[in-house]
Amino acid sequence: MxxxxxxxxxxxxxxxGVLLFLVAAGLTLVFGVMDFINLAHGxxxxxxxxxxxxxxxxxxxxxxxxxxxxxxxxxxGLLLEFLVFRHLYDRDHLDQVLATFGVILFLNEGxxxxxxxxxLSYPIPALLGGTIPLMEGFGYPIxxxxxxxxxxxxxxxxxxxxxRTRVGMLVRAGATNPRMVxxxxxxIRRLFMIVFGFGAMLAGFAGVMAGPILSVEPGMGDGVLxxxxxxxVIGGIGSIRGAFVAALLIGLVDxxxxxxxTDIFKAFLAPAAANQVGxxxxxxxxxxxxxxxxxxxxxxxxxxxxx
Amino acid sequence: xxxxxxxxxxAAGVGMGFAANAAEPMxxxxxxxxxxxxxxxxxxxxxxxxxxxxxxxxxxxxxxxxIVVADDELKPDVALTKVxxxxxRDKVDFVAGVVFSNILQAIYRPVTESETFxxxxxxxxxxxxxxxxxxxxxxxxxxNDQIHEVMGKYAQDKGFKSAFLLTPNYQAGKDxxxxxxxxxxxxxxxxxxTKLGNLDFSAELAKIAxxxxxxxxxxxxxxxxxxxxxQFKQAGLDKxxxxxxxxxxxxxxxxxxxxxxxxxxxxxxxxPDLDNAANKAFVEAFEAKxxxxxxxxxxxxxxxAQLIDSAVRAVKGDLSDKKAVGAALKKADFASVRxxxxxxxxxFPIQDYYLVKAVKRADGMYATSVVxxxxxxxxxxxxxxxKMK
Numbered sequence: 243m244x245x246x247x248x249x250x251x252x253x254x255x256x257x258x259g260v261l262l263f264l265v266a267a268g269l270t271l272v273f274g275v276m277d278f279i280n281l282a283h284g285x286x287x288x289x290x291x292x293x294x295x296x297x298x299x300x301x302x303x304x305x306x307x308x309x310x311x312x313x314x315x316x317x318x319g320l321l322l323e324f325l326v327f328r329h330l331y332d333r334d335h336l337d338q339v340l341a342t343f344g345v346i347l348f349l350n351e352g353x354x355x356x357x358x359x360x361x362l363s364y365p366i367p368a369l370l371g372g373t374i375p376l377m378e379g380f381g382y383p384i385x386x387x388x389x390x391x392x393x394x395x396x397x398x399x400x401x402x403x404x405x406r407t408r409v410g411m412l413v414r415a416g417a418t419n420p421r422m423v424x425x426x427x428x429x430i431r432r433l434f435m436i437v438f439g440f441g442a443m444l445a446g447f448a449g450v451m452a453g454p455i456l457s458v459e460p461g462m463g464d465g466v467l468x469x470x471x472x473x474x475v476i477g478g479i480g481s482i483r484g485a486f487v488a489a490l491l492i493g494l495v496d497x498x499x500x501x502x503x504t505d506i507f508k509a510f511l512a513p514a515a516a517n518q519v520g521x522x523x524x525x526x527x528x529x530x531x532x533x534x535x536x537x538x539x540x541x542x543x544x545x546x547x548x549x
Numbered sequence: 550x551x552x553x554x555x556x557x558x559x560a561a562g563v564g565m566g567f568a569a570n571a572a573e574p575m576x577x578x579x580x581x582x583x584x585x586x587x588x589x590x591x592x593x594x595x596x597x598x599x600x601x602x603x604x605x606x607x608x609x610x611x612x613x614x615x616i617v618v619a620d621d622e623l624k625p626d627v628a629l630t631k632v633x634x635x636x637x638r639d640k641v642d643f644v645a646g647v648v649f650s651n652i653l654q655a656i657y658r659p660v661t662e663s664e665t666f667x668x669x670x671x672x673x674x675x676x677x678x679x680x681x682x683x684x685x686x687x688x689x690x691x692x693n694d695q696i697h698e699v700m701g702k703y704a705q706d707k708g709f710k711s712a713f714l715l716t717p718n719y720q721a722g723k724d725x726x727x728x729x730x731x732x733x734x735x736x737x738x739x740x741x742x743t744k745l746g747n748l749d750f751s752a753e754l755a756k757i758a759x760x761x762x763x764x765x766x767x768x769x770x771x772x773x774x775x776x777x778x779x780q781f782k783q784a785g786l787d788k789x790x791x792x793x794x795x796x797x798x799x800x801x802x803x804x805x806x807x808x809x810x811x812x813x814x815x816x817x818x819x820x821p822d823l824d825n826a827a828n829k830a831f832v833e834a835f836e837a838k839x840x841x842x843x844x845x846x847x848x849x850x851x852x853x854a855q856l857i858d859s860a861v862r863a864v865k866g867d868l869s870d871k872k873a874v875g876a877a878l879k880k881a882d883f884a885s886v887r888x889x890x891x892x893x894x895x896x897f898p899i900q901d902y903y904l905v906k907a908v909k910r911a912d913g914m915y916a917t918s919v920v921x922x923x924x925x926x927x928x929x930x931x932x933x934x935x936k937m938k
Contacts, residue, residue, distance in 0.1 A: 363807070
């Protein structure tokens, strides 16, 4: 277990964390501002990747596909809001869960019909194609570094928007007391729509970024959704700052756990037993972390004010 | 209204009374995984099977065929409910297909105990090759261990000294590791088990780089394999480590991995370029009809249809004598697209296994291609435990 290996794994953890942040940011806003549980958020991540596949096929250029996919993801998010979600804001959480779960089933099947069941992909842009040699015979892909940077840039942008702009102020106010904001003459429905479309676009962005390194397939958003929920619960619902810290935390804990848990157990268990116990504990680690956080801070690490 | 309904029911009842009539079409139930990410495997098997039936003008062994397709959704309980429907409602003569071992485990007893023939076109669970073997089960694929054994044997024969094993953390992953180790006597530097459905292998790849093995052996079916292959290439590990795999690099994943997989090794009993007349005709017809390159799963589906065809023909369409049908199936009297093919005592094939490599063909499509034969006429290790009644 060398220092370089640890450094590489920390990078890997950051990269997973950044990806989770992009998905969780939209989820936490929608949940926090509108008190709306959107299980279909993971599907929007998947859709971003699928749209990028199609636009890459049309344009042959990653960056063009990225921009087009983002616009299409935004449009689709708004369409979903218009068709389905706006009818659910006043219902209770169970109805929302039921309806958005239906959207998951519908869209997972939908992409299978449109794009087929086989995994798809599109290549890393040539500009970001190389690797940074870190270990002998092993390079860290520049694309993954670019992902980390893009995620951090998005986080900064979000922070500026939420803390320094009028819309951001309304979003924060809406997260704290939506009725009061409405009473003060703000069109809360339109605010909801903006937040929703933006959240869908962020999830789509994560999907587009993930496409070249992961496989684009039906159901790819489901696993991410669960992790994103863990992130927003740990971070505090409605808090962008919380989502950011929690996403990085989850990324690091999960990656480092997967990498070193078996080795740690090997120090005091037989290798065969360690191979049994290590992966099992490693896959539980983030849920243990969540349980721990909930025990000591029931409303998350950075609860949005007034909740 | 009620009268019409009654009349219809009576008519249906009369129809069912004559179900045994030889003019009735023969019914084949196909149990396949056709939803979720692994749906592509089920699709390949179904398309391969359907191709042969269509080539025979909708008949098998001279009898009209009605195919009832059931999607098991990769859920054993769903498979069990649906297979009961096939057996009791549809009264099928054969059940064919089954992609995953856990599904086979769920439906094996209900099908074989009802004395219906089960033609396995993929999953080859060790229990059913050994103690649990049945006269009503025939496989057109392999016993699960064998594909992994090919890789272990190859690594051993080539004199590789150290191997890094990477599989998902579930039963088939552990079986895969056991299969690899059966013939590989070099050092296993590490065994890493990832969670099933793992998306990002960056952590595992860093460990491989740190361990510096000569070969990495992996079993990552479906989307997991796509991710692993792409990330393996992106990290530049392909330059220093030989990549051996099972069910990871094949025609179901190559459309996604494309150039990233070219040159990587896998093992199989079949490839599209395997040189025999039956295979040439099969691949040509398949690609013309469906517009994609068949995988080993498609070939197994095609052979399942051929197997049923040969047996029904041998008994002249009379399926009432189960013993005779079983004996006819056992003969495997058809030109398998994999070449040599005969049945072992446990009704699993004795066949050749190859080291195969992913290539880009002249027409721009990606496919696997034979590199060398690793096992000749190889049976599985469980056959000796099978007491066929």
